Amino acid sequence: xxxxxxxxxxxxxxxxxxxxxSCTYDTSESNYYLFWYKQPPxxxxxxxxxxxxxxxxxxxxxxxxxxxxxxxKSFSLKIxxxxxxxxxxxxxxxxxxxxxxxxxFGTGTRLKVLA
Amino acid sequence: NAGVTQTxxxxxxxxxxxxxxxxxxxxxxxxxxxxRQDPGMGLxxxxxxxxxxxxxxxxxxxxxxxxxxxxxxxxxxxxxxxxSQTSVYFCASSEWQTTNYGYTFGSGTRLTVV
Numbered sequence: 027x028x029x030x031x032x033x034x035x036x037x038x039x040x041x042x043x044x045x046x047x048s049c050t051y052d053t054s055e056s057n058y059y060l061f062w063y064k065q066p067p068x069x070x071x072x073x074x075x076x077x078x079x080x081x082x083x084x085x086x087x088x089x090x091x092x093x094x095x096x097x098x099k100s101f102s103l104k105i106x107x108x109x110x111x112x113x114x115x116x117x118x119x120x121x122x123x124x125x126x127x128x129x130x131f132g133t134g135t136r137l138k139v140l141a
Numbered sequence: 142n143a144g145v146t147q148t149x150x151x152x153x154x155x156x157x158x159x160x161x162x163x164x165x166x167x168x169x170x171x172x173x174x175x176x177r178q179d180p181g182m183g184l185x186x187x188x189x190x191x192x193x194x195x196x197x198x199x200x201x202x203x204x205x206x207x208x209x210x211x212x213x214x215x216x217x218x219x220x221x222x223x224x225s226q227t228s229v230y231f232c233a234s235s236e237w238q239t240t241n242y243g244y245t246f247g248s249g250t251r252l253t254v255v
Contacts, residue, residue, distance in 0.1 A: 035181075059242050071231065071246035117183060121242055126191040127172055127235060128199065129244065131183040 032132035049118030147247035164232030173215035
């Protein structure tokens with residue numbers, strides 16, 4: 027069975043600085059997707075970024091980028107130039123591409139951006 | 142606006158009462174999911190429906206039932222609510238061909254069982 031671990035329950039960062047959220051996972055699958063979702067205080071879940079396991083290039087979306095280390099089963103999220111609106115809960119998720127496209131979520135990291 | 146609509150947004154139940162959480166999507170997605178979110182535990186899958194007419198258990202199905210009424214609607218029923226079912230419930234949908242496996246989530250239902 028797949029597992030996803032987020033070892034940092036809470037983090038804080040000063041506005042305009044860079045922060046990295048860690049995520050590790052365990053799987054025997056070779057083909058899968060990894061995701062980061064953001065949940066602001068509004069409770070809405072928002073897709074931040076996705077990574078396909080067969081792609082070696084790390085995904086980037088504006089100020090958000092990932093460091094995907096397939097051999098180490100590590101998938102960290104880097105937020106550059108942090109903004110107050112980045113304050114949220116961040117969830118890492120795993121999905122294998124065979125089957126019914128179910129996500130396995132980590133327990134989340136609560137990020138607070140300080141003014 | 143296109144998306145996933147969940148009702149109600151908040152609900153308080155007494156132990157033993159029943160209720161149905163409604164979910165509807167207007168994006169023509171095949172797959173729909175129900176998750177519960179508890180502090181320190183992330184989101185856990187209750188039930189899912191890979192396509193219209195099919196439903197399957199997820200990680201935590203006990204105490205729940207689901208109905209995929211049609212392609213748009215996927216409801217979650219609590220037959221006899223228990224305090225352990227106090228949680229925030231999310232419905233989601235996806236269609237790998239158009240969303241590249243990304244989920245669209247509803248805004249959640251905060252359920253309290255007293």
